Amino acid sequence: MTVHHQISDEYLTDYAAGNLAEAFNLAVASHVSLCPESRARLDEIEAVGGAVLEHCETASMPAGSLEATLALIAAGPPAAAAPPPAGHCTVLPQPVRDYVGGDISAVRWRPVGMGVKQAILSTSDEATARLLYIPAGCEMPDHGHRGLEMTLVLQGAFLDGEDRFARGDLEVADDDVSHMPVADEGEDCICLAVTEGPLKFSGLLPRLVQPFLKI
Amino acid sequence: MLTETISAPFAVSRVPPATYSVPKSKRDENRVAVSQTSIEQTDWANHVLRICTHGDQAAFAELFQHFAPRVKAFLMKSGASPTLAEECTQEVMATLWHKAHMFDPAKASVATWVFTIARNRKVDMLRRQRRPEPEDLPWGPEPEPEQADVLSRQQEAERLAKAIAALPEKQRTLVQDAYFGDLSHREIATRTGLPLGTIKSRLRLALDRLRHEMKGVNE
Structure with missing residues (x-):
């Protein structure tokens, strides 16, 4: 699989440095899971982090720190996190499965109107992650947005202006962009969409229901 | 695996002060002799291996002496108080011990590995968030790292350090x-x-x- 729309180095660096909100981390981790080239670039960018750490200034540790750490070690490793849900899913990569708590059949879709469905994933509230289900050929409501938006295609494809985004492709939109993604014909489109702040739908009806939908 | 060795309880004893010093390369800027590079970098990977296979506290003490002050500085730059940074640094270094069996010297240098552990602790500490990680590759890590890959990671780390300085x-x-x-x-x-x-x-x-x-x- 070739991914045509890859994440930029700047956002990959933010991810490597741990400086993105959880919902954006989810989008980046999922994209990297589906895109070997981005994974290779992430390895390089983390290697730069290692070199920066190696050659950074130091802050001395107080006396007794080593002994305290050895005592921590002797106490044993912290309880391991629950193992990820077993099995394989051809739609959701592992990071998304972790948030859904299962494969695509476990997603609790809510209709948003015009055949579009969504499921909000639970993350910290600086940004919102949701799965979107858009029937083939359907338009997403026309929307602009405040701040950053990342959209990762998991199934099918969508068209946005001149560009076509298919599985693994990540569209990153910065401020002040108004765009109109349309699901491509052939297959219903499933995306992971992450936004900073609420979407601003420009149609009247979606704007009215927006507060109730938490979008 | 070797987890039994790693998690086996041991008496906490006074560890002799580490006298480790990294040999400094005095070669010219662009050409670093491979042997020199490998002495400097293999050492840390070998330290991790000694922790993994023998629960080697002396190796850990040297790693601690080198990396703990760097991790602390990293966490403080991210906004942690000195006390919080010290506490988290101890946890990062303990994680390094517990996960020594997962370190793959063909994939990353020890400094890079420590950076990722410290980074994850930072996300947890400052943002109180989970950190989604990419899915593991289906073929998984190599059981025996290729020596050529290990060497190239070391050379890469050395070149990278010089390139950042430049x-x-x-x-x-x-x-x-x-x-x-x-x-x-x-x-x-x-x-x-x-x-x-x-x-x-x-x-x-x-x-x-x-x-x-x-x-x-x-x-």
């Missing part, structure tokens, strides 16, 4: 701020008042240059 001042500062701190590149733009485009192009130029060096491509 970056123009503005690019180097930005690279350091991008990794050390709690701001994304967009937030750095807001904070410094520099246009976002300037931040992006500066960071990209720096990363392109470093990537170029890592791959060992000569101009």
Whole structure:
């Protein structure tokens, strides 16, 4: 699989440095899971982090720190996190499965109107992650947005202006962009969409229901 | 696996002060003898191996002496108080011991591995968030790392360090701020008042240059 729309180095660096909100981390981790080239670039960018750490200034540790750490070690490793849900899913990569708590059949879709469905994933509230289900050929409501938006295609494809985004492709939109993604014909489109702040739908009806939908 | 050795309880004893010193290469800027490089870097990978296979406390003490003050500085730059940074550094170093069996010297240098552990602790500490990680590759890590890969990671780390030092001042500062701190590149733009485009192009130029060096491509 070739991914045509890859994440930029700047956002990959933010991810490597741990400086993105959880919902954006989810989008980046999922994209990297589906895109070997981005994974290779992430390895390089983390290697730069290692070199920066190696050659950074130091802050001395107080006396007794080593002994305290050895005592921590002797106490044993912290309880391991629950193992990820077993099995394989051809739609959701592992990071998304972790948030859904299962494969695509476990997603609790809510209709948003015009055949579009969504499921909000639970993350910290600086940004919102949701799965979107858009029937083939359907338009997403026309929307602009405040701040950053990342959209990762998991199934099918969508068209946005001149560009076509298919599985693994990540569209990153910065401020002040108004765009109109349309699901491509052939297959219903499933995306992971992450936004900073609420979407601003420009149609009247979606704007009215927006507060109730938490979008 | 060797987890039994790792988690076996042991008496906490006074560890003799580490007398480790990293041999400094005094070669010219661009050409580093491979043997010199491998002495400097293999050592840390070998320390991790000794912790993994023998629960070697002396090896751990040397790693601690080298990396703990760096991890502490990293966490403080990200906004932690000295006390919190010390506490988290101890946890990072303990994690290093517990996960020694997962370290793959063919994939990353020890410094890079420590960086990722410290980074994850930082996300947990400052943002109180889970950190989604990419899905493991289906073929998994190699049981026996290829020596050629291990060596190339070491050479890469050495070249990278020199390349960072050689970056123009503005690019180097930005690279350091991008990794050390709690701001994304967009937030750095807001904070410094520099246009976002300037931040992006500066960071990209720096990363392109470093990537170029890592791959060992000569101009």
